[in-house]
Amino acid sequence: MSRGRSGNSDAMAPEDINEHHQVLGRQVWRVVPYAKRYPRRLLAGFLGNACARIVDLVPFVAIGWAVDYFTSKTGGGVGIMVGPDFIQDAVTAIHSDPAVGYGVMIFLGFAMLAVFQGISEYSWQTLGYKIQHDLRMDATRSLVAMEASYYDMRQTGQIMSVLSSDVNQLEDVVSDSSTSIIRIVFTFLTAFVILVSMSWKLAAVLFGPIIFIIPCVYWFSTRVQRKYxxxxxxxxxxxxxxxxxxSGISVVQAYNAQTWEADRVSRxxxxxxxxxxxxSRDRNRFLPMIYVIAGVAFGLLVTAGGWLASEGEISTGQLVTFLLISTRMTMPMFIFGILINQLQRGEAAARRVFAAIDLEPTITDEEDAVDLDTGITSVEFRDVHFTYPNTTIKVL
Structure with missing residues (x-):
């Protein structure tokens, strides 16, 4: 037997979504438990991307060491090697000529980047496809469990949009946005450690202006999420x-309603x-802010770096490393702007997808209901009756 249950609101209704308290990623984070179902892919994607970001900066450090080696050569042609002792030993172990050793180190850095990046891309993309499938199936199971009356007041296209485009948007969040987050975090952390070890003053000049990105992100996220x-x-x-x-084109043509239907599509x-x-207007106000902040940071870096180099506080190779790494950080900063945009799109899609997953039918089985193991051969009604509105007379 089944019984009705009242007081269950429609989780997919727009009015159930708070318009005034937009929290970045509040719903999209619900994808994380789905990712935990595949720990190997999750771990491989995370470690692959993290290692790729670390080795991505190795060639720039090696170039700085090579510059110091070449610029320190004396009249006899013997340069002074810089860097940690184990790095110097590794360079000379590769070849007796440090110039060759530095070249091989740079090549190995790019080769390792290719390997780790490939592992990361494959792991995150396949993880995204698996999560996409799981989300679509969970939403489908929730929808098919709803009573038929649920669909009377809803359009098929809206439901199809949730199961197709919204779920696909969340797949993009997993496969693309996740890698962007790891890339930004590890690129900045690795760069920060490397640059602070060379000159904390110059590192402060580079990273100081980046703090002003935070209010820009808040401004953008609170404005654009509702629009998405x-x-x-x-x-x-x-x-x-x-x-x-x-589906009703024959009726439309029969009643000569083509213009009316075209107007509906137009609206x-x-x-x-x-x-x-x-x-798009808000997005294109936000991204230039990122570039302006980056421009200020890099401009100050060149000015302050040149002054510190002239004062002898940093070497020429260290200044070169600073400049190379700073240019490498341009892409993560650009990706950061795109990432916020992707997360806002993903948040909008996640609200609709998880609203479908969270649906509960208003008609549920009794606790002692008996499962049907075979097909139904007969139907028997016991203690079933109904009344017409505004009356108390039991008709049946």
């Missing part, structure tokens, strides 16, 4: 209108266009 959510809803509305139009598509343009 409405954009995802508009996508579902377009799917719904097109699904109704295509929904226009709503999507307006939301997308609004989000």
């Amino acid at each position: 959510r409405k954009q995802r809803e508009s996508t579902g509305d377009i799917h719904a209108v097109l699904e109704n139009l295509i 929904e598509s226009g709503s999507y266009r307006d939301q997308a343009m609004g989000a």
Whole structure:
């Protein structure tokens, strides 16, 4: 037997989403338990990406050491090797000529980068596909468990949009945004350790202005998330209108309603266009802020670095390493702007996907209900009755 349960709100309804307290990544973090189902891929992707980011900076350090070696050569052609003793031993072990050793070290850095990056990309992409499948199946199971009346007030296109485009958006978050987060964190941490060990003053000049990115991120995330959510809803509305139009095209043509249906599509598509343009406007205000901050940091680095080099506080090779690593950090800073944008899109999609997963039917089985092991051969009603509205007379 089954019974009705009242008071269950529709988790997929837009009004259930708080418009005033937008928290970056609050819903998208619910993807993490799905990733934990595949610990080997998760660990391989994490370690591969982390190691790739570390070895990515090795060639720049080696170039700095090589510059110091060449610029310190005396009249006899013998240069002074710099760096930790074990590095000097490794360079001379490769070849008696340090110039060759430094060249091989640079090559090995790029070779290791290729290997670790390949491991990372494969692990995160396949993990994303697996999570995509699991999310779609969990949402599907929740939807098929709902009573038929649930679908009476909902358009098929909206539901299809959640199961297709929204789930696909979360796959992008796993395979792309996750690698971007690791890349940014380990690139900055590795660069910070390397540069501070060379000159804490110059490191402060480079990393100091980056702090101002934080208020920029807050401004962007609080403005654009709501627009991305409405954009995802508009996508579902377009799917719904097109699904109704295509499935009922014979009726549309019979009643000469082509113009009316085209206007419906135009309204929904226009709503999507307006939301997308609004989000794009905010995004293109945010990204230039990142470039301005990066420009200030790198400009100060060149000025301060030249002054410190002239004062003898850092060597020419160290200044070269600073400049090379600073240019390498341009890409993570650019990726950071894209990452925030991706997470906002993912947050909007996650709200809709997990709203579907969290659905609970209003009609549930009794605790002592008996499972049907075979097909139904007969139906028997006991103590079943109903009344018409505004009456107390039992009709049946």
